[in-house]
Amino acid sequence: MELIFERSRPGRGSQILPPPDVPAAPIPAEHARKRAPRLPEIGESDLSRHYQALARRAFGVCDGFYPLGSCTMKYNPKLGEEMAALPGFTGIHPLQPAHTVKGCQLAMAQTEYALSRITGMDRFTLQPAAGAHGEFTGLLLIKAWHRSRGDEGRTVILVPDSAHGTNPASAAMAGFTVKNIPSTAEGLVDLEALRAACGPDTAGLMLTNPNTVGLFERDILEITKIVHDAGGLVYYDGANLNAIMGVARPGDMGFDVCHLNLHKTFATPHGGGGPGSGPVGCKEFLAPFLPGSALGGNGGEQSIGQVRAFHANFLVVVRALAYLMTLGNSGPAEAARGAVLNANYLKKKLEEAGYRSAFPGLCMHEFVLTLEGLKKEAGVSALDVAKAMLDAGIHPPTMYFPLIVHEALMFEPTETEAPETLDRAAEVLSEILRRAHEDPESLHAAPVSTVIGRPDETAAARHPVVRYVFPEG
Amino acid sequence: MGNFLPAAPAEREAQYAALGLSGPADLYRDVPEAVRLDGPLDLPAPKSELEVRRSMEALAGQNVRFSTILRGAGAYDHYIPAAVSRIAAKEEFVTAYTPYQAEISQGVLQSIFEFQTMICELTGLDAANASVYDGASAAAEAVAMCRDRKRTKAVVSGAAHPDVIATIQTYCFGSGMEVVLAPAREGRTDLTGLLDDGVACVYVQQPNFYGLLEDGAALADQAHAAGAKLIAGVNPATLGVLEAPGAWGADIAVGEGQPLGLPLSWGGPYLGFMAASQPLMRKLPGRIVGQTADAQGRRAFVLTMQAREQHIRREKASSNVCSNEALCALTASVYLSLMGPAGLMQVGEQCYAKAHYLADELCKLQGVKLRYPGPFFHEFVTDLPDPTDVLAGLEAKGILGGFPLKGGLLWCVTEKQTREELDRTVAIVKEVLGIWN
Numbered sequence: 029m030e031l032i033f034e035r036s037r038p039g040r041g042s043q044i045l046p047p048p049d050v051p052a053a054p055i056p057a058e059h060a061r062k063r064a065p066r067l068p069e070i071g072e073s074d075l076s077r078h079y080q081a082l083a084r085r086a087f088g089v090c091d092g093f094y095p096l097g098s099c100t101m102k103y104n105p106k107l108g109e110e111m112a113a114l115p116g117f118t119g120i121h122p123l124q125p126a127h128t129v130k131g132c133q134l135a136m137a138q139t140e141y142a143l144s145r146i147t148g149m150d151r152f153t154l155q156p157a158a159g160a161h162g163e164f165t166g167l168l169l170i171k172a173w174h175r176s177r178g179d180e181g182r183t184v185i186l187v188p189d190s191a192h193g194t195n196p197a198s199a200a201m202a203g204f205t206v207k208n209i210p211s212t213a214e215g216l217v218d219l220e221a222l223r224a225a226c227g228p229d230t231a232g233l234m235l236t237n238p239n240t241v242g243l244f245e246r247d248i249l250e251i252t253k254i255v256h257d258a259g260g261l262v263y264y265d266g267a268n269l270n271a272i273m274g275v276a277r278p279g280d281m282g283f284d285v286c287h288l289n290l291h292k293t294f295a296t297p298h299g300g301g302g303p304g305s306g307p308v309g310c311k312e313f314l315a316p317f318l319p320g321s322a323l324g325g326n327g328g329e330q331s332i333g334q335v336r337a338f339h340a341n342f343l344v345v346v347r348a349l350a351y352l353m354t355l356g357n358s359g360p361a362e363a364a365r366g367a368v369l370n371a372n373y374l375k376k377k378l379e380e381a382g383y384r385s386a387f388p389g390l391c392m393h394e395f396v397l398t399l400e401g402l403k404k405e406a407g408v409s410a411l412d413v414a415k416a417m418l419d420a421g422i423h424p425p426t427m428y429f430p431l432i433v434h435e436a437l438m439f440e441p442t443e444t445e446a447p448e449t450l451d452r453a454a455e456v457l458s459e460i461l462r463r464a465h466e467d468p469e470s471l472h473a474a475p476v477s478t479v480i481g482r483p484d485e486t487a488a489a490r491h492p493v494v495r496y497v498f499p500e501g
Numbered sequence: 502m503g504n505f506l507p508a509a510p511a512e513r514e515a516q517y518a519a520l521g522l523s524g525p526a527d528l529y530r531d532v533p534e535a536v537r538l539d540g541p542l543d544l545p546a547p548k549s550e551l552e553v554r555r556s557m558e559a560l561a562g563q564n565v566r567f568s569t570i571l572r573g574a575g576a577y578d579h580y581i582p583a584a585v586s587r588i589a590a591k592e593e594f595v596t597a598y599t600p601y602q603a604e605i606s607q608g609v610l611q612s613i614f615e616f617q618t619m620i621c622e623l624t625g626l627d628a629a630n631a632s633v634y635d636g637a638s639a640a641a642e643a644v645a646m647c648r649d650r651k652r653t654k655a656v657v658s659g660a661a662h663p664d665v666i667a668t669i670q671t672y673c674f675g676s677g678m679e680v681v682l683a684p685a686r687e688g689r690t691d692l693t694g695l696l697d698d699g700v701a702c703v704y705v706q707q708p709n710f711y712g713l714l715e716d717g718a719a720l721a722d723q724a725h726a727a728g729a730k731l732i733a734g735v736n737p738a739t740l741g742v743l744e745a746p747g748a749w750g751a752d753i754a755v756g757e758g759q760p761l762g763l764p765l766s767w768g769g770p771y772l773g774f775m776a777a778s779q780p781l782m783r784k785l786p787g788r789i790v791g792q793t794a795d796a797q798g799r800r801a802f803v804l805t806m807q808a809r810e811q812h813i814r815r816e817k818a819s820s821n822v823c824s825n826e827a828l829c830a831l832t833a834s835v836y837l838s839l840m841g842p843a844g845l846m847q848v849g850e851q852c853y854a855k856a857h858y859l860a861d862e863l864c865k866l867q868g869v870k871l872r873y874p875g876p877f878f879h880e881f882v883t884d885l886p887d888p889t890d891v892l893a894g895l896e897a898k899g900i901l902g903g904f905p906l907k908g909g910l911l912w913c914v915t916e917k918q919t920r921e922e923l924d925r926t927v928a929i930v931k932e933v934l935g936i937w938n
Contacts, residue, residue, distance in 0.1 A: 031615060041841040042839055044580070044839065044844055045851065048851050049919060051854065055849070060743070061745065064741070067838065067842045069843075075838055076584060078838075082608035085606075086600075087602070107550055115566060116563075117564070119567075120767040121567070122575075122767050124565070129565075131564040132560075146542060157635065158822075158823065158825075160811070160824065167675075168671065197811035197820070203676055244531040272532070275538060277536070291824065297596045299831075300831065301599040302770075302826045303824070303825075306824075323663050323904075334671055337635050337665065338575070341770040349557070354505075356546045357543070358546070361542075365525040368528045427601075480603070480607060482603075487794070488803050488805040489808070493791055494628045494789055
């Protein structure tokens with residue numbers, strides 16, 4: 029379809045503003061723009077249709093099953109959208125005096141309280157705008173704490189080899205060196221390797237629990253003790269909290285600091301990549317280091333500073349609070365059980381269909397298939413299977429992650445899917461497996477029903493075209 | 502109640518039975534007894550939708566909404582056309598994930614490609630990313646882009662937004678870069694004596710925190726003469742009328758995209774944008790959408806240059822950014838498309854003219870004067886005797902006055918305020934300052 033720039037015609041546009049009602053004032057010549065930006069010139073009716081056409085070429089949770097592992101694509105309640113659109117929230121300037129923003133402050137406090145109860149942490153900051161932003165913030169708390177004790181030599185963050193890529197990237201941004209901890213054949217943290225890696229240079233360990241292969245680290249109390257005994261702190265990556273919220277709390281497992289993803293566990297929509305929100309919780313001893321805001325209220329003397337302007341991705345917090353109120357005291361555990369039940373149900377169906385799980389037995393909220401065997405036998409890869417799912421109107425699972433599993437497909441159905449949706453997905457995948465053996469070529473060609481076939485990603489990266497080039501150059 | 506599970510209890514029982522499990526407890530066998538909760542959380546009982554609505558509306562009702570907002574300082578009250586919020590609320594955009602699966606995500610990918618193009622056009626630079634969290638984190642990411650082995654210092658204008666300065670400082674606490682604050686002389690950046698061969702970049706804001714227009718070209722020349730990069734923090738709503746940062750020498754332009762159709766929302770979610778000159782393109786953090794083709798030669802868009810990113814490079818990535826502000830970027834694109842070049846120019850001209858009108862009128866009052874000389878855009882600082890009383894007097898009439906600075910107020914006017922509102926404001930200020938006027 030056309031780009032909006034290709035629909036543009038000189039002189040078109042909408043009259044949005046009235047004529048000026050004050051005397052004209054010329055922009056000083058030395059600052060005035062010499063050449064106007066080539067923004068689209070388009071009437072509102074064509075603009076509206078352009079975006080409708082783009083919407084038809086997008087796929088949201090509203091369109092179908094979205095079992096994207098570690099992303100927790102659960103249903104996004106409509107109430108959250110309406111509450112986030114209340115003028116009493118949207119029309120509030122971030123630097124209004126405190127006595128005029130009591131509702132905002134209360135919404136923040138209620139959210140912080142609920143998250144503290146759910147995680148077993150003492151204090152929260154809602155400043156971070158996404159999960160990775162939260163990781164960075166949490167790691168700076170760890171750094172500041174060690175420094176405050178004069179413990180300057182703690183420069184290493186330990187990260188399991190099954191971790192999300194953001195973990196090592198965040199550690200590097202916070203100035204740490206990353207040491208990888210191998211997983212056991214069972215998919216869990218190797219305790220002996222962890223012990224061997226811990227030492228006087230250990231600043232901390234980052235851990236997702238359940239981990240990225242969908243298993244609960246059953247030695248979690250031993251793991252956190254090993255790190256604490258070595259003088260390090262333990263960071264909880266909340267990407268997978270949906271499996272255990274209301275059932276078990278990171279704060280009770282020995283974690284000192286954590287982030288949560290409101291756009292995963294707490295049902296706020298992903299917006300095609302954001303905005304998210306990545307609150308950070310910590311135990312009381314880390315509270316003095318929490319961020320503040322230069323204009324919106326400073327943190328304490330020992331604060332790490334701030335990681336963004338103003339207070340929070342506030343409207344995301346509003347949506348999450350509406351969800352938290354709905355869950356109340358019993359909803360979190362019901363949601364978590366539903367998520368784990370659905371994951372195990374789909375896992376079993378897929379195993380029965382002939383797929384191989386990377387790790388046998390019960391899983392938590394997600395599970396990983398390995399298609400290594402299928403690749404060898406039939407030459408059909410995880411990518412081929414994923415692309416074939418597109419033709420069936422199902423969003424594929426996360427591909428080629430975690431890195432420790434070959435030809436990995438990672439499914440996270442979430443609790444908001446009905447059994448028949450899982451049944452149908454299992455049928456679709458069963459049929460794809462049959463085709464893999466009988467007609468593998470048809471899978472290499474998939475998808476065939478989408479608006480484009482597989483794009484040439486290599487060419488895109490080698491000769492990057494990252495903006496529209498206007499005909500006149 | 503209160504969990505959004507679609508399956509009826511009996512259907513869930515059937516699912517347990519299919520797994521050979523007796524119930525929920527069986528699912529959590531691997532969770533040690535010692536950390537398992539044995540009852541509901543210490544939280545209120547679940548609420549129905551109607552109850553939640555009542556509670557949330559009560560919270561919103563506790564905030565004071567000002568009918569006239571003359572405060573900016575990093576968040577700007579512009580008019581948001583109806584089409585912008587309506588189009589951005591389309592469920593397909595709202596509920597999609599990051600467009601990993603290009604074949605079913607062309608809509609999101611194309612919208613980002615169009616956004617990147619618009620940001621390049623506004624800034625006069627070659628490449629833009631898909632967005633980062635906000636203007637402050639965009640500035641901090643830009644500083645990190647400039648670091649190399651020999652150059653580890655960032656010089657940051659003291660006339661930049663305090664939240665931006667603090668965010669850069671926090672990121673540099675992480676990375677170990679040194680931050681040197683350039684003093685503001687008469688409200689404008691002074692780089693004298695600060696630039697040496699250890700400086701990686703200079704960050705300046707245009708217009709700056711006090712609303713003043715900096716001599717961007719001179720600052721860029723100074724930075725370049727020392728071998729440093731110039732990062733410009735710009736307000737995109739000004740770029741219909743103000744010279745593009747790329748044209749006055751910026752190597753990287755970043756900024757807060759909130760003025761482009763995003764509501765004030767007590768500070769977020771907003772939109773950090775980043776654009777860079779060609780040589781720095783592969784150092785940009787976060788998602789970037791590129792154009793390519795499928796096997797049949799059809800135009801296609803994909804996430805590209807992913808070798809920079811955390812999921813591939815892990816600790817060697819250019820940044821840890823994963824989620825961004827895609828929906829806010831889409832909102833800004835709709836705004837820019839609807840306004841077009843003429844509309845954005847009107848916004849800039851009216852902001853400028855109305856701010857100067859208010860400044861002129863206020864300065865006719867005894868005891869009120871502009872704090873800094875020289876050109877300003879749509880914000881300005883006035884010294885005046887009783888800022889607190891002035892703000893209280895305005896608040897009583899539903900007007901949010903300028904942001905209080907020591908002994909003065911930082912005012913902001915956009916195209917949204919009418920002359921009548923500005924006149925009323927001046928009348929109230931005059932009344933409050935009665936003993937002087």
